[in-house]
Amino acid sequence: MRLLRHPVVGFLLVSGALLVVIAVVAGRLADRAAEEGALAERRATNRLVTAALVEPYLKERLFPGSSKSLPGTLDRFDREMRQLVTNSPARIEALTVRAADGTVVYAPDLSLIGQVYPLTAAEEEALLDGGTGSAPAGDRAPLVPAGPDGSPEDLVQVFTGSQTPQGRQVLVEAFYDVQDIEARRAEIYNAYRWITVGPFLLLVVIVTCLLTLLTRQLRTASRDRERLLRSAISASDAERRRIARDLHDGVVQDLAGTAFSLSALSRDPATPTRARDLLEDTGVALRDSLKALRSLLAEIHPPDLHARGLAAALSDLVAPAEAAGIEATVAVHDDVAHAPDAEVALVWRVAQEAVRNAIRHSAAGRLSVEVGAAPSGLVLEVADDGVGFDPEAVRDRSSYGLRGLQSLVEDTGGSLVVDSAPGEGTRVLLRVER
Known part of the structure; x- marks a missing residue:
């Protein structure tokens, strides 16, 4: 095909x-x-x-x-x-x-x-x-x-x-x-036949040669463009890793140490009762902030992004949905275990943008993320029962993040479909071609 x-x-x-x-x-x-x-x-x-x-x-x-x-x-x-x-x-x-x-x-x-x-x-x-x-x-x-x-x-x-x-x-x-x-x-017919069919055959040969040359040039340009996109993504991943590492090794560790110190101080018998309650409340607030910060770090860059770690990474990704009052489920089928890292990374990117949009804009009660394998590659489906939207109305908005991934998905030979309508929720379907 x-x-x-x-x-x-x-x-x-x-x-x-x-x-x-x-x-x-x-x-x-x-x-x-x-x-x-x-x-x-x-x-x-x-x-x-x-x-x-x-x-x-x-x-x-x-x-x-x-x-x-x-x-x-x-x-x-x-x-x-x-x-x-x-x-x-x-x-x-x-x-x-x-x-x-x-x-x-x-x-x-x-x-x-x-x-x-x-x-x-x-x-x-x-x-x-x-x-x-x-x-x-x-x-x-x-x-x-x-x-x-x-x-x-x-x-x-x-x-x-x-x-x-x-x-x-x-x-x-x-x-x-x-x-x-x-x-x-x-004899006359043979002469007429070559006069009529011959020029067309010659034209087909010439146009085929030109079309082959143009196709090669377009494919070369497409490969260069794909290489630039992948380089940009690699650079973005490197920067995300650096930011996540710096936050984890710096701010997160400091906040964790502070939370432990406050908890220990609140349990010290020498601490006045009024101060003990204040320290306990402050420790709880710090621990909640640590959870939110760790979820943010997972969203910036998951620490274990490969096929076997995809389920855990997606679970961390949908964790903020609970705070927004959304019941979120993640299902990663067993046949995904041997998928290439490049496909897993693309699935993660699309899932990240789809989940982020659902949490921020859908006002949904349920959110589901499902990843399976097909003969041609991985299949991702992110669905919610929220307010939905008109895809045509937002097609020209540069802020709509999924548009930024559309070209990359197409360059890999895959397809990205956003199916939604006002009042009918949203369904994002990604098919990754091998």
């Missing part, structure tokens, strides 16, 4: 999908264009053949029933057309000529001469304007000859309008092998 979130992988997946769509659409368009291009070449060939090789032999005496018909005219025309078909580089399979009324002037099967096969609308249009058209030859039987495989369906009819020197209009029809046209269509 983490691999799928990589920007380069995501880009390649999207590009692959787009490439498939483009290839399908462009393939269909290119196939149509290639087919039209192949037929256009055959139409151009047919115009050239008609003008250069057929029209010179179209004499008036060739037409059936012509008064100028001479013996042998049809035989000579038949020889010329058969030689044309045999020697044609365009690989013409057969050639026929029809008059404007559909009468067959010439066909390879001489028995068809004189028979009438009405012209189609496209053939009539080509006849009138001297243009060229094409159509499947299968529906022109028996006028069309059999193709290479013995079927008229294997041929394509290409027709061109022409006329004799005397002005009589004729339709010259050539029949070409479908396989030849398909081969030419494939």
Whole structure:
């Protein structure tokens, strides 16, 4: 799943999908264009053949029933057309000529001469304007000859309008092998395909390289930022340890010694009764202050912050809740015992801020802190039944401490969710990713 979130992988997946769509659409368009291009070449060939090789032999005496018909005219025309078909580089399979009324002037099967096969609308249009058209030859039987495989369906009819020197209009029809046209269509299609898909592939390669470079730069910057954050946290921890050590070795020890001295003095028989009561009250106040100071020291920096000491550290953390009238519970599951110190430290940081906010602002009656282990890392949940708040309303407040930990949690690959609403308490959920 983490691999799928990589920007380069995501880009390649999207590009692959787009490439498939483009290839399908462009393939269909290119196939149509290639087919039209192949037929256009055959139409151009047919115009050239008609003008250069057929029209010179179209004499008036060739037409059936012509008064100028001479013996042998049809035989000579038949020889010329058969030689044309045999020697044609365009690989013409057969050639026929029809008059404007559909009468067959010439066909390879001489028995068809004189028979009438009405012209189609496209053939009539080509006849009138001297243009060229094409159509499947299968529906022109028996006028069309059999193709290479013995079927008229294997041929394509290409027709061109022409006329004799005397002005009589004729339709010259050539029949070409479908396989030849398909081969030419494939050649044209391949050229179109690389023209359409090639630039996109090149663009994908270039953008992938740029995106990979930018991703590496961003990851380097992110690692530098994470290193700075960790350095700042390490410096903060060191300063917290120093302050806690100085307080513990100085003020706390002095106050503890003073409290013991006051207690001993209050029990001395030589001390007047009135002074004894005052000394006892002062000793109790000092001991209460020592408890509060020790809780503060634990909050500044717990003395035993690792997996096995996490439960004790969290218990010290929630100790001030009792003074605020909040019933606090701490639950650390056994599967947390082998968690890395870095994860434990992050859990402590988030729990510290969440508990501090709950004690100060929630007016809650109950507060629970629970830590467990998941396959991906540790899971912390801090929940209270207090007044709650609107997370959107405080999102821009720089004083909201959990925001300061959000970036650090995200840099580790984890997630920090604050779920709250007015009157419904607050739930802070941390998931630490390994």
